[in-house]
Amino acid sequence: MAADPEGTPCWADAMFSDVEKAKSFYSDVLGWTFGEANSEYGNYTQAYADGKAVAAVVPPMPGQEGQSAWCLYLASPDVAATAKKITDNGGEVLMQPMRVGDFGSMAIAREPSGAVFGVWQAGSHEGFEAKGVPGAYCWAEVFTRDPAKVDTFLPAVFPYSAKQMQDDAADFRVFSVGGDMVMGRMKMGEEFPPEVPPYVNVYFAVDNCDTAVEKATKRGGILRFGPMDTPFGRFAALTDSQGAAFSVIDMSTTQGDMPKMADV
Numbered sequence: 001m002a003a004d005p006e007g008t009p010c011w012a013d014a015m016f017s018d019v020e021k022a023k024s025f026y027s028d029v030l031g032w033t034f035g036e037a038n039s040e041y042g043n044y045t046q047a048y049a050d051g052k053a054v055a056a057v058v059p060p061m062p063g064q065e066g067q068s069a070w071c072l073y074l075a076s077p078d079v080a081a082t083a084k085k086i087t088d089n090g091g092e093v094l095m096q097p098m099r100v101g102d103f104g105s106m107a108i109a110r111e112p113s114g115a116v117f118g119v120w121q122a123g124s125h126e127g128f129e130a131k132g133v134p135g136a137y138c139w140a141e142v143f144t145r146d147p148a149k150v151d152t153f154l155p156a157v158f159p160y161s162a163k164q165m166q167d168d169a170a171d172f173r174v175f176s177v178g179g180d181m182v183m184g185r186m187k188m189g190e191e192f193p194p195e196v197p198p199y200v201n202v203y204f205a206v207d208n209c210d211t212a213v214e215k216a217t218k219r220g221g222i223l224r225f226g227p228m229d230t231p232f233g234r235f236a237a238l239t240d241s242q243g244a245a246f247s248v249i250d251m252s253t254t255q256g257d258m259p260k261m262a263d264v
Contacts, residue, residue: 003122004075007158007177009140010127011073011120012202013056014244015064019045022057022068025241029215029248030135030204041100049135054128068244070202071108072140073118074158075127079105082119082157086111089156090149100125111153113146114198132205138249139203139232141184143192147171150185151264163261174261191225201237202246209234209250216240216248229255 004010016022019037026032026047032054037043047055060066076082079097086093086109094116095108104123110116120127130136144150151173154160160175160182171187188198206212209227213236217223220241227236235249 003077003126005159005177005180006075006077007160007175008075008180008182009072009137010075010122011055011118011125012070012128012137013044013058013073013118014068014070015058015060015066016068016242016244017060018242019043019057019059021241023047025216025219025221026055026057028219029212029221029240030206032135049130049133052129052136054130054136068240068242069116069199070244070246071116071118072200072202073106073120073127076119076121079107079119079121083107083109085157086119089153091153091157111142111144111150111198113144113149113153115142115144115150115200117142117200132251134205134207136205137202138205138251139184141186141201141203142198143186143188143201144198145188145192146198147173147185147187154183154185162264164264166260166262172259173264199245203235203249204246206248206250207252209236209248209253212236212248213238229253231256231258 023034032047035046037045044058046053083093083097090112092110097107099105102123103125105121107119132138163174165172173185174181175183216238222239225237233249233251234253237247239245
């Protein structure tokens with residue numbers, strides 16, 4: 001398995017003050033199993049869907065406690081060079097490039113409108129072992145109140161081309177690498193309370209959206225939007241029992257025509 005092309009989402013993890021509670025929640029909602037906690041790396045614990053690594057959970061480092069959130073990592077052949085591009089284009093590097101044993105190298109950054117993301121230069125850990133299957137990552141969108149900043153920043157840092165959805169009801173853009181759609185950008189509307197900061201929303205695939213929502217809400221999760229039928233699948237937006245936002249989508253249940261997209 002080769003490392004992902006530059007700019008492709010390649011890994012996701014989340015910090016939880018109660019890791020056992022998170023493991024219980026996601027094992028029920030997404031069917032995950034978990035490996036052994038890696039004590040050398042802060043009890044970092046990988047999650048698996050059908051035996052393939054799809055994400056990880058970790059407790060906060062002392063002094064790092066805060067709101068639980070999913071972090072999406074974008075692939076880079078040179079994390080130091082990407083970090084320089086981030087700062088050169090108005091972003092902020094929150095965690096400077098650091099080596100993680102022989103697994104690879106990482107950085108954490110914030111794009112100019114405020115959404116936090118990671119950068120991963122693969123070593124022995126090349127990222128997701130599965131995508132788009134039940135329990136695995138399948139899509140992500142940057143939710144922002146300032147789309148112009150995101151639309152300028154992302155293609156300056158990563159080799160993205162972009163298309164804008166032709167729909168007066170939603171300001172939505174899709175970024176592609178080498179012709180493959182890799183990530184979306186959605187303008188946050190008034191339905192988002194002002195205290196909700198810009199963020200990267202991670203979608204996990206499920207067999208049945210409604211069943212996943214039912215399991216999540218029974219476990220203390222909160223349904224934020226949906227379930228809703230779209231041409232891409234039936235999806236719902238949730239926060240888990242510790243407040244981390246994520247979405248679930250059943251891509252086998254589609255409705256309606258694909259939206260028209262225009263090059264920008």
